Amino acid sequence: xxxxxxxxxxxxxxxxxxxxxxxxxxxxxxxxxxxxxxxxxxxxxxxxxxxxxxxxxxxxxxxxxxxxxxxxxxxxxxxxxxxxxxxxxxxxxxxxxxxxxxxxxxxxxxxxxxxxxxxxxxxxxxxxxxxxxxxxxxxxxxxxxxxxxxxxxxxxxxxxxxxxxxxxxxxxxxxxxxxxxxxxxxxxxxxxxxx
Numbered sequence: 001x002x003x004x005x006x007x008x009x010x011x012x013x014x015x016x017x018x019x020x021x022x023x024x025x026x027x028x029x030x031x032x033x034x035x036x037x038x039x040x041x042x043x044x045x046x047x048x049x050x051x052x053x054x055x056x057x058x059x060x061x062x063x064x065x066x067x068x069x070x071x072x073x074x075x076x077x078x079x080x081x082x083x084x085x086x087x088x089x090x091x092x093x094x095x096x097x098x099x100x101x102x103x104x105x106x107x108x109x110x111x112x113x114x115x116x117x118x119x120x121x122x123x124x125x126x127x128x129x130x131x132x133x134x135x136x137x138x139x140x141x142x143x144x145x146x147x148x149x150x151x152x153x154x155x156x157x158x159x160x161x162x163x164x165x166x167x168x169x170x171x172x173x174x175x176x177x178x179x180x181x182x183x184x185x186x187x188x189x190x191x192x193x194x195x
Contacts, residue, residue, distance in 0.1 A: 041074030063088025095133035
């Protein structure tokens, strides 16, 4: 199917898919079909000029999964600002995940504000229900950040404005604005240099 026709089908389907899921949204381009699930009483909000890329041919690296946007509890907030690009990433909110404006999120990245299980992993407790989120569990990604492919941003993390998270990094602690972090666990490598 020609790419122009695919883009037209995506734009027609974008509103329907997001409305069916109860998402509040501005102008959104879908490239392929995302998975969106919103628990009643929670909010998924997407700003203007947002691109959600779930189809490999529409991004240089390709994607291994579609974009997944999910709230896990009533009262949860998943907010995506304006001018954001997301390629095959998973974003889950049990309490709150807030992504600022002009953020790029690479293929296979995971952003979540929960561990999805109780802190203890003893036999017989591994299938316990989702733990109640704490106020400190929320995740904030500041404006103008770049989150590399397959990076993980875990609960309680704030990524300061203008920062870069290297591909494959696991971010367990907050990142100062204008920093480049990489590794497992992610550590500051250097400051972002304005060009």
